[in-house]
Amino acid sequence: MPDTRPDPPAEVEDCPVREVLDRVADKWSVLVIVLLGRRPHRFGELHRGIEGISQRMLTLTLRQLERDGLVRRTVHASVPPRVDYELTPLGRTLLAPLTALNEWAIAHRDDIRAARARYDRATAE
Amino acid sequence: MPDTRPDPPAEVEDCPVREVLDRVADKWSVLVIVLLGRRPHRFGELHRGIEGISQRMLTLTLRQLERDGLVRRTVHASVPPRVDYELTPLGRTLLAPLTALNEWAIAHRDDIRAARARYDRATAE
DNA sequence: CGGCATCCGGTAGGATACTG
DNA sequence: CAGTATCCTACCGGATGCCG
Numbered sequence: 001m002p003d004t005r006p007d008p009p010a011e012v013e014d015c016p017v018r019e020v021l022d023r024v025a026d027k028w029s030v031l032v033i034v035l036l037g038r039r040p041h042r043f044g045e046l047h048r049g050i051e052g053i054s055q056r057m058l059t060l061t062l063r064q065l066e067r068d069g070l071v072r073r074t075v076h077a078s079v080p081p082r083v084d085y086e087l088t089p090l091g092r093t094l095l096a097p098l099t100a101l102n103e104w105a106i107a108h109r110d111d112i113r114a115a116r117a118r119y120d121r122a123t124a125e
Numbered sequence: 126m127p128d129t130r131p132d133p134p135a136e137v138e139d140c141p142v143r144e145v146l147d148r149v150a151d152k153w154s155v156l157v158i159v160l161l162g163r164r165p166h167r168f169g170e171l172h173r174g175i176e177g178i179s180q181r182m183l184t185l186t187l188r189q190l191e192r193d194g195l196v197r198r199t200v201h202a203s204v205p206p207r208v209d210y211e212l213t214p215l216g217r218t219l220l221a222p223l224t225a226l227n228e229w230a231i232a233h234r235d236d237i238r239a240a241r242a243r244y245d246r247a248t249a250e
Numbered sequence: 251c252g253g254c255a256t257c258c259g260g261t262a263g264g265a266t267a268c269t270g
Numbered sequence: 271c272a273g274t275a276t277c278c279t280a281c282c283g284g285a286t287g288c289c290g
Contacts, residue, residue: 082252184273
Protein backbone atom coordinates (compact mmCIF):
# COMPACT_ATOMS: atom_id res chain seq x y z
CA MET A 1 0.00 0.00 0.00
CA PRO A 2 1.45 3.33 -1.03
CA ASP A 3 2.07 6.01 1.52
CA THR A 4 -0.91 8.31 1.26
CA ARG A 5 -0.03 10.80 3.94
CA PRO A 6 -0.60 14.32 2.65
CA ASP A 7 3.07 15.06 1.96
CA PRO A 8 6.51 14.10 2.97
CA PRO A 9 5.71 15.69 6.33
CA ALA A 10 8.26 18.51 6.39
CA GLU A 11 9.32 21.31 4.09
CA VAL A 12 12.12 19.64 2.12
CA GLU A 13 14.88 21.33 4.05
CA ASP A 14 14.54 22.23 7.67
CA CYS A 15 17.01 25.08 7.30
CA PRO A 16 20.38 23.61 8.32
CA VAL A 17 20.63 22.00 4.92
CA ARG A 18 19.43 25.17 3.32
CA GLU A 19 22.36 27.05 4.76
CA VAL A 20 24.66 24.67 2.98
CA LEU A 21 22.75 24.60 -0.27
CA ASP A 22 22.57 28.37 -0.39
CA ARG A 23 26.34 28.47 -0.37
CA VAL A 24 26.70 25.80 -3.01
CA ALA A 25 23.89 27.24 -5.05
CA ASP A 26 25.86 30.44 -5.38
CA LYS A 27 26.87 31.35 -8.89
CA TRP A 28 30.52 32.06 -8.19
CA SER A 29 31.26 29.57 -5.40
CA VAL A 30 30.98 26.64 -7.73
CA LEU A 31 33.39 28.10 -10.22
CA VAL A 32 35.93 28.99 -7.56
CA ILE A 33 35.80 25.52 -6.07
CA VAL A 34 36.19 23.82 -9.41
CA LEU A 35 39.21 25.95 -10.22
CA LEU A 36 40.80 25.35 -6.83
CA GLY A 37 40.08 21.68 -7.29
CA ARG A 38 42.76 21.56 -9.97
CA ARG A 39 45.46 23.28 -7.99
CA PRO A 40 45.99 26.19 -5.60
CA HIS A 41 45.54 29.62 -7.13
CA ARG A 42 46.55 33.13 -6.32
CA PHE A 43 43.93 35.83 -6.07
CA GLY A 44 44.83 37.33 -9.42
CA GLU A 45 44.77 33.95 -11.11
CA LEU A 46 41.26 33.33 -9.90
CA HIS A 47 40.25 36.79 -10.97
CA ARG A 48 41.56 36.21 -14.47
CA GLY A 49 40.34 32.62 -14.53
CA ILE A 50 36.72 33.35 -13.84
CA GLU A 51 35.26 35.41 -16.59
CA GLY A 52 32.93 38.14 -15.47
CA ILE A 53 33.57 38.13 -11.74
CA SER A 54 34.42 41.44 -10.13
CA GLN A 55 37.17 41.86 -7.62
CA ARG A 56 34.62 42.58 -4.96
CA MET A 57 32.58 39.44 -5.56
CA LEU A 58 35.67 37.27 -5.72
CA THR A 59 36.78 38.61 -2.36
CA LEU A 60 33.36 38.08 -0.82
CA THR A 61 33.05 34.60 -2.28
CA LEU A 62 36.46 33.57 -1.00
CA ARG A 63 35.66 34.90 2.45
CA GLN A 64 32.45 32.89 2.57
CA LEU A 65 34.21 29.74 1.45
CA GLU A 66 36.94 30.31 3.98
CA ARG A 67 34.36 30.84 6.70
CA ASP A 68 32.64 27.61 5.73
CA GLY A 69 35.92 25.76 6.04
CA LEU A 70 36.05 24.85 2.36
CA VAL A 71 38.98 27.01 1.37
CA ARG A 72 42.22 27.86 3.09
CA ARG A 73 43.82 31.26 2.67
CA THR A 74 47.58 31.56 3.03
CA VAL A 75 49.31 34.92 3.15
CA HIS A 76 52.97 35.01 2.20
CA ALA A 77 54.68 37.98 3.80
CA SER A 78 56.59 39.16 0.77
CA VAL A 79 56.80 42.18 -1.48
CA PRO A 80 54.70 42.30 -3.49
CA PRO A 81 52.27 40.42 -1.24
CA ARG A 82 51.17 36.97 -2.34
CA VAL A 83 48.05 35.14 -1.22
CA ASP A 84 47.33 31.55 -2.10
CA TYR A 85 43.98 29.83 -1.93
CA GLU A 86 43.48 26.10 -1.86
CA LEU A 87 40.76 23.63 -0.99
CA THR A 88 40.69 22.16 2.50
CA PRO A 89 40.06 18.42 2.90
CA LEU A 90 36.41 19.27 3.49
CA GLY A 91 36.38 21.36 0.34
CA ARG A 92 37.85 18.49 -1.61
CA THR A 93 35.01 16.19 -0.58
CA LEU A 94 32.64 18.66 -2.19
CA LEU A 95 34.47 18.35 -5.45
CA ALA A 96 32.94 15.03 -6.45
CA PRO A 97 29.26 16.09 -6.38
CA LEU A 98 30.12 19.40 -8.02
CA THR A 99 32.04 17.71 -10.78
CA ALA A 100 29.09 15.42 -11.37
CA LEU A 101 26.89 18.47 -11.73
CA ASN A 102 29.33 20.13 -14.07
CA GLU A 103 29.47 17.05 -16.25
CA TRP A 104 25.71 16.89 -16.34
CA ALA A 105 25.65 20.46 -17.54
CA ILE A 106 28.11 19.72 -20.30
CA ALA A 107 26.36 16.52 -21.32
CA HIS A 108 22.91 18.10 -21.54
CA ARG A 109 23.47 21.67 -22.57
CA ASP A 110 22.37 20.91 -26.10
CA ASP A 111 19.15 19.34 -24.85
CA ILE A 112 18.47 22.43 -22.81
CA ARG A 113 19.23 24.85 -25.59
CA ALA A 114 16.92 22.88 -27.83
CA ALA A 115 14.18 22.84 -25.21
CA ARG A 116 14.45 26.58 -24.76
CA ALA A 117 14.27 27.23 -28.46
CA ARG A 118 11.21 24.99 -28.70
CA TYR A 119 9.54 26.72 -25.77
CA ASP A 120 10.28 30.18 -27.08
CA ARG A 121 8.97 29.32 -30.51
CA ALA A 122 5.81 27.88 -29.00
CA THR A 123 5.10 30.80 -26.69
CA ALA A 124 5.82 33.50 -29.24
CA GLU A 125 2.64 32.24 -30.97
CA MET B 126 57.03 16.89 -17.61
CA PRO B 127 54.18 18.72 -15.93
CA ASP B 128 51.96 21.02 -17.89
CA THR B 129 53.33 24.49 -17.23
CA ARG B 130 51.10 26.52 -19.47
CA PRO B 131 49.85 29.60 -17.60
CA ASP B 132 46.37 28.23 -16.95
CA PRO B 133 43.92 25.69 -18.14
CA PRO B 134 43.63 27.89 -21.23
CA ALA B 135 40.03 29.05 -20.95
CA GLU B 136 37.82 30.57 -18.31
CA VAL B 137 36.31 27.47 -16.72
CA GLU B 138 32.97 27.86 -18.43
CA ASP B 139 32.69 29.35 -21.86
CA CYS B 140 29.13 30.44 -21.18
CA PRO B 141 26.98 27.60 -22.56
CA VAL B 142 27.67 25.69 -19.39
CA ARG B 143 27.08 28.79 -17.37
CA GLU B 144 23.53 28.99 -18.70
CA VAL B 145 22.92 25.55 -17.31
CA LEU B 146 24.66 26.12 -14.01
CA ASP B 147 22.80 29.36 -13.44
CA ARG B 148 19.57 27.44 -13.58
CA VAL B 149 20.77 24.69 -11.31
CA ALA B 150 22.45 27.14 -8.98
CA ASP B 151 19.09 28.76 -8.34
CA LYS B 152 17.87 28.56 -4.79
CA TRP B 153 14.34 27.41 -5.56
CA SER B 154 14.93 25.27 -8.65
CA VAL B 155 16.79 22.66 -6.68
CA LEU B 156 14.03 22.34 -4.13
CA VAL B 157 11.34 22.08 -6.77
CA ILE B 158 13.23 19.40 -8.67
CA VAL B 159 13.89 17.36 -5.54
CA LEU B 160 10.21 17.47 -4.62
CA LEU B 161 9.09 16.55 -8.12
CA GLY B 162 11.64 13.76 -8.06
CA ARG B 163 9.49 11.95 -5.53
CA ARG B 164 6.23 12.22 -7.41
CA PRO B 165 4.20 14.68 -9.50
CA HIS B 166 2.82 17.60 -7.55
CA ARG B 167 0.09 20.14 -8.00
CA PHE B 168 0.89 23.81 -7.80
CA GLY B 169 -0.55 24.21 -4.33
CA GLU B 170 1.30 21.17 -3.06
CA LEU B 171 4.58 22.64 -4.16
CA HIS B 172 3.66 25.95 -2.64
CA ARG B 173 2.96 24.33 0.69
CA GLY B 174 5.87 21.95 0.40
CA ILE B 175 8.55 24.58 -0.06
CA GLU B 176 8.78 26.74 2.98
CA GLY B 177 9.33 30.40 2.30
CA ILE B 178 8.67 30.50 -1.44
CA SER B 179 6.20 33.07 -2.68
CA GLN B 180 3.51 32.26 -5.20
CA ARG B 181 5.22 34.54 -7.64
CA MET B 182 8.62 32.87 -7.38
CA LEU B 183 7.14 29.42 -7.60
CA THR B 184 5.41 30.36 -10.83
CA LEU B 185 8.55 31.89 -12.28
CA THR B 186 10.69 28.95 -11.24
CA LEU B 187 8.30 26.45 -12.75
CA ARG B 188 8.18 28.42 -16.01
CA GLN B 189 11.96 28.42 -16.21
CA LEU B 190 12.16 24.72 -15.55
CA GLU B 191 9.48 24.06 -18.12
CA ARG B 192 11.31 26.19 -20.64
CA ASP B 193 14.51 24.25 -20.00
CA GLY B 194 12.69 21.00 -20.66
CA LEU B 195 13.16 19.73 -17.12
CA VAL B 196 9.55 19.89 -16.00
CA ARG B 197 6.30 19.11 -17.75
CA ARG B 198 3.17 21.11 -17.00
CA THR B 199 -0.20 19.44 -17.49
CA VAL B 200 -3.43 21.40 -17.28
CA HIS B 201 -6.59 19.43 -16.52
CA ALA B 202 -9.65 21.24 -17.82
CA SER B 203 -11.81 20.85 -14.74
CA VAL B 204 -13.49 22.98 -12.14
CA PRO B 205 -11.71 23.88 -10.03
CA PRO B 206 -8.71 23.91 -12.37
CA ARG B 207 -5.94 21.44 -11.69
CA VAL B 208 -2.36 21.67 -12.90
CA ASP B 209 0.16 18.91 -12.41
CA TYR B 210 3.90 19.23 -12.60
CA GLU B 211 6.29 16.37 -13.10
CA LEU B 212 9.87 15.82 -14.15
CA THR B 213 10.59 15.05 -17.76
CA PRO B 214 13.05 12.27 -18.59
CA LEU B 215 15.71 14.95 -18.91
CA GLY B 216 14.74 16.35 -15.54
CA ARG B 217 15.03 12.93 -14.01
CA THR B 218 18.62 12.59 -15.20
CA LEU B 219 19.42 15.70 -13.20
CA LEU B 220 18.10 14.08 -10.07
CA ALA B 221 21.17 11.95 -9.42
CA PRO B 222 23.74 14.76 -9.22
CA LEU B 223 21.35 16.91 -7.23
CA THR B 224 20.69 14.14 -4.76
CA ALA B 225 24.42 13.64 -4.35
CA LEU B 226 24.74 17.31 -3.54
CA ASN B 227 21.89 17.16 -1.09
CA GLU B 228 23.45 14.23 0.67
CA TRP B 229 26.75 16.00 0.87
CA ALA B 230 25.01 18.93 2.51
CA ILE B 231 23.41 16.68 5.09
CA ALA B 232 26.59 14.77 5.75
CA HIS B 233 28.74 17.87 6.26
CA ARG B 234 26.44 20.46 7.70
CA ASP B 235 27.92 19.97 11.15
CA ASP B 236 31.43 20.46 9.81
CA ILE B 237 30.33 23.67 8.19
CA ARG B 238 28.54 24.99 11.22
CA ALA B 239 31.62 24.26 13.28
CA ALA B 240 33.88 25.98 10.75
CA ARG B 241 31.67 29.04 10.76
CA ALA B 242 31.63 29.24 14.51
CA ARG B 243 35.41 28.93 14.55
CA TYR B 244 35.82 31.61 11.92
CA ASP B 245 33.44 34.00 13.62
CA ARG B 246 35.15 33.54 16.94
CA ALA B 247 38.54 34.15 15.36
CA THR B 248 37.51 37.27 13.47
CA ALA B 249 35.58 38.86 16.30
CA GLU B 250 38.98 39.17 18.07
C1' DC C 251 49.38 42.58 -5.62
C1' DG C 252 45.50 41.86 -2.85
C1' DG C 253 42.55 43.74 -0.74
C1' DC C 254 38.66 46.99 1.91
C1' DA C 255 35.43 51.29 1.90
C1' DT C 256 32.14 53.88 -0.34
C1' DC C 257 28.76 54.98 -3.49
C1' DC C 258 24.90 53.74 -6.29
C1' DG C 259 21.85 51.77 -9.98
C1' DG C 260 19.30 47.59 -11.40
C1' DT C 261 16.72 44.01 -10.29
C1' DA C 262 15.37 40.01 -7.70
C1' DG C 263 11.79 39.01 -5.20
C1' DG C 264 8.02 39.74 -1.31
C1' DA C 265 3.17 41.50 -0.32
C1' DT C 266 -1.10 42.35 -1.94
C1' DA C 267 -5.02 42.42 -4.90
C1' DC C 268 -7.46 40.81 -8.80
C1' DT C 269 -8.99 37.06 -12.66
C1' DG C 270 -10.41 32.71 -15.33
C1' DC D 271 -7.06 26.52 -7.57
C1' DA D 272 -3.66 28.45 -10.22
C1' DG D 273 -2.19 31.83 -11.66
C1' DT D 274 -1.31 37.30 -13.52
C1' DA D 275 -0.54 42.30 -12.39
C1' DT D 276 1.21 46.05 -9.77
C1' DC D 277 3.86 48.10 -6.49
C1' DC D 278 7.80 48.71 -3.64
C1' DT D 279 11.92 47.55 -1.15
C1' DA D 280 16.27 45.30 -0.03
C1' DC D 281 20.37 43.99 -1.39
C1' DC D 282 23.27 42.18 -5.08
C1' DG D 283 26.94 43.42 -7.31
C1' DG D 284 29.70 46.80 -10.49
C1' DA D 285 32.77 50.99 -10.51
C1' DT D 286 35.95 53.72 -8.32
C1' DG D 287 39.48 55.10 -5.09
C1' DC D 288 42.68 54.36 -1.33
C1' DC D 289 45.86 51.43 1.71
C1' DG D 290 49.57 47.80 3.34
